[in-house]
Amino acid sequence: MRPAIRAARSDDQAELVALDELCFGPAAWSTGAWADEFDRLSEDRVVLVADEGALVGYVVLLLPQVALDVVEVLRIAVTPAERRTGIGGQLLTAALARCAGRTVLLEVAASNESAIGLYRGFGFEEISRRSGYYGGGEDAVIMRWRETV
Template identity: 85%
Template sequence: MRPAIRAARADDQPALVALDELCFGPEAWSTVGWSDEFERVSEDRVILVADEGAVVGYVVLLLPPVVEDVVEVLRIAVAPDERRTGIGGQLMTAALERCAGRTVLLEVALSNESARGLYAGFGFEEISRRRGYYGDGEDAVIMRWRIDE
């Protein structure tokens, strides 16, 4: 069964906090951070979830007007036991459908080869690195996607 991809609801917040902690450990957003994200949900901030009766993945997008034609993928995660099942691809497809004609940027840990492969499969290209970006000193790879309408 493929999960439904839908807009996050306020009652998803505890599941998102738990999933974020599971996926990102010390780099996870706090409960307060997630509350702030939900308060900002509007036309320019989108949270999508993959729902199989429980939240098994999510993506958070920052859309214009912050920078007119640039969208940022702020966060994407899939539950560890659901990885390599296509959920990440579903989430990325749903996210990119909202981004036609815009540039999309994201950052990913240099060591996260599976995520970098997923993004490359969607046409993202590496454009730069941020040395020592993460709390453990690991570099972030900045990737860009652009498709014209």
């Protein structure tokens, strides 16, 4: 059964915090950071979740500001048990559907080959690197997606 992809609701916040901790460990966003994301929903944030009765993934988008046409994927995660089942692709498909006519940027750890492969499969291309961006000196790969007609 494929999970339902839907907009996050305020009652998802605690589950999102736990999911983020599971997926990112020490690099997880704090409860306060998630509260800030929820405070900004529909203003300049979109949070989509993959729901199978429990949340198994999410994606956070930063929407374009005035006069800019760029969306940023701030965070995307799928529980370790559900990785490589297509949920990340479902989340990315739903996110990109909201980005018609816009450029989408994201950054990913250079060592995260599975994520880079997923993004390339969706047409993202590497445009830059941030040397030593992540803890431990790991590079961030900056990727861009542009809708093709």
